Amino acid sequence: MRPRNSDPLSSLFGDDEPAASPTPTPAAPAAAVVSGNVLDALEPRLRALLPAELYARVWVDPTADNLHDVFVHLRTLLRILYDQVPRHLAEDPPAAGAIRHEWQDGALMFTDLAGFTPFMEANSGGGRVGAEAVNAVLNRYLTVMIDIFGQAGGNLLEFTGDAMLIRFSADRRGDDVRRAVNAGLRMQRAMEEFAEIETPAGMSTLGMRIGIHAGRFLACDVGTPRRRDHVLFGEAVRRTKAAEGAGVVGRVTLTPEAFAEAGDRFTAEPIEDDFVLIVDDLTAEELDYFDLNPQVRRPRTPVVLDRSVEAMLVDIEEALALVEPLATYMPRPILDVIVETARDRKIPVEFATPVVWFVKLEGLDTDVDDADEESLDSLIHDFSALFAQIDAVVSARSGMLRKVTYQASGSDVLVAFGVLNAHTDDPVRSADAALAVRDVVAATAAAMGTDSVTCRIGMALGQVFAAEMGVHLGRREYNLIGDTVNVAARLTARAEPGTILVSPDLAAALDDVFTLDARGEMALKGKSEAMPVFEVVGRA
Numbered sequence: 001m002r003p004r005n006s007d008p009l010s011s012l013f014g015d016d017e018p019a020a021s022p023t024p025t026p027a028a029p030a031a032a033v034v035s036g037n038v039l040d041a042l043e044p045r046l047r048a049l050l051p052a053e054l055y056a057r058v059w060v061d062p063t064a065d066n067l068h069d070v071f072v073h074l075r076t077l078l079r080i081l082y083d084q085v086p087r088h089l090a091e092d093p094p095a096a097g098a099i100r101h102e103w104q105d106g107a108l109m110f111t112d113l114a115g116f117t118p119f120m121e122a123n124s125g126g127g128r129v130g131a132e133a134v135n136a137v138l139n140r141y142l143t144v145m146i147d148i149f150g151q152a153g154g155n156l157l158e159f160t161g162d163a164m165l166i167r168f169s170a171d172r173r174g175d176d177v178r179r180a181v182n183a184g185l186r187m188q189r190a191m192e193e194f195a196e197i198e199t200p201a202g203m204s205t206l207g208m209r210i211g212i213h214a215g216r217f218l219a220c221d222v223g224t225p226r227r228r229d230h231v232l233f234g235e236a237v238r239r240t241k242a243a244e245g246a247g248v249v250g251r252v253t254l255t256p257e258a259f260a261e262a263g264d265r266f267t268a269e270p271i272e273d274d275f276v277l278i279v280d281d282l283t284a285e286e287l288d289y290f291d292l293n294p295q296v297r298r299p300r301t302p303v304v305l306d307r308s309v310e311a312m313l314v315d316i317e318e319a320l321a322l323v324e325p326l327a328t329y330m331p332r333p334i335l336d337v338i339v340e341t342a343r344d345r346k347i348p349v350e351f352a353t354p355v356v357w358f359v360k361l362e363g364l365d366t367d368v369d370d371a372d373e374e375s376l377d378s379l380i381h382d383f384s385a386l387f388a389q390i391d392a393v394v395s396a397r398s399g400m401l402r403k404v405t406y407q408a409s410g411s412d413v414l415v416a417f418g419v420l421n422a423h424t425d426d427p428v429r430s431a432d433a434a435l436a437v438r439d440v441v442a443a444t445a446a447a448m449g450t451d452s453v454t455c456r457i458g459m460a461l462g463q464v465f466a467a468e469m470g471v472h473l474g475r476r477e478y479n480l481i482g483d484t485v486n487v488a489a490r491l492t493a494r495a496e497p498g499t500i501l502v503s504p505d506l507a508a509a510l511d512d513v514f515t516l517d518a519r520g521e522m523a524l525k526g527k528s529e530a531m532p533v534f535e536v537v538g539r540a
Helices: 052-060 064-082 087-091 116-151 176-194 235-246 256-262 309-327 332-340 373-396 426-448 483-494 504-510
Strands: 100-114 154-160 163-169 197-199 202-204 207-223 228-233 252-254 267-270 276-279 350-352 355-362 400-407 410-417 454-461 464-470 476-481 500-502 514-522 531-539
Touching (some): 064 309, 064 332, 087 154, 100 176, 100 235, 116 154, 116 176, 116 197, 116 202, 116 350, 116 476, 154 228, 154 400, 176 207, 176 252, 176 256, 176 276, 207 373, 228 373, 235 252, 235 400, 332 400, 355 373, 355 426, 355 483, 373 400, 373 426, 426 454, 426 500, 426 531, 454 483, 454 504, 483 500, 500 504, 504 514, 504 531
Parallel strands (some): 207 252, 454 500
Antiparallel strands (some): 100 163, 197 202, 207 228, 252 276, 267 276, 350 464, 355 410, 355 454, 464 476, 514 531
């Protein structure tokens, strides 16, 4: 047998790559070893991470060659999962079950793509061909933008539909804001490529708004060893998104705080609420100066020196210790598809018709910036427990809790029923889940002895573009984009505490099963006409 290296990454990435903290391997209970199969101890950890055919083949015939195929699959899966989370998280995931939080400083950039929904709808009649066309344009846009801000040291923290949240870390030079603004101006110049895009319905134009703020925010890893999420809290995140919302397509907007840190390097035009628009009067040489040469570590092909059964089992165990922490950040439907399609590295692209909803959680995270360490620990643990319970409610009904995003009035939890694992009764499953989530939040508030913790829920049924979006063999995430997502978000904003508002199409699908109250017509942002809105009261 070949000598074993104490670094678990050495057999996967090479000796010069950083090692992630390995997850302790639980001892196999004595009762588990009954078949005499060499995989007895590892099988519980492998069953959710192997494609069905490979799982069956290696269990029936655990030869060295089949075990090597398992190792190669896990290596590929690790590379895919490495790109599904922010870079700093991929390089240092928390131990299994650990809840951690950390204050981080720097400039934050929030981008939002304008014109994408009409572009998507113009291609929606083309079926898979139309979906692939949309995916090609979107991924080209993301590839260009991620490359530009990556050159300036930007780290993509999260996708939110077609929007991105990026962090430029504070450094000793104190030029994180300058790097962010330079990157933002370069990004806006690069949007010329997307000014005219041909579609079956004619030409479409994509534009972008960019908002930048400087400050500190709280990064948290919450949830359970089965499912967790990387969540951001704090006034800095809210201010960044507010800057984007106050901005103009084609321009870079700064908060007063960010502009003060930028000093006299940029010319600005004041707009409402003291935000400023940066004037792009820099020369190409000034703007093309790259501040950093980011060394983004990429997995490299491992070399297996010993393909004996015993050595391959050790390699597989080391690979599992690296894969498992990252896999917990994936919703189960997404993880299942990633596992089955790992060899091709391509999740199906589609126009789907799911139920999309948001849960706006209020009252748990309002005082993050002023909390002492003890209060902060308590707040994060309460939020983590609530996240775990909401995910359990959604997962039990075969839905998908996609992610948590931090907004001006609280944390928005994005949920979808009907993508990747659709059912004919997804509207009913979804409404049942929403009622159960409302009860979970109410029970949490009662246990805490407060009435300030509450939720608002908005739900919509309709077409979305669903795909894995981002850079080929680089930073990517599975996302949902479309007017249905926007309607769900607008309904959530209009809902009262403890209520569930639904769109008329969804109300029609629920009418025979649930008691619904007509709430009249509501004007929703982005809609030219008021929409009839209904409230889900309970089961009929």
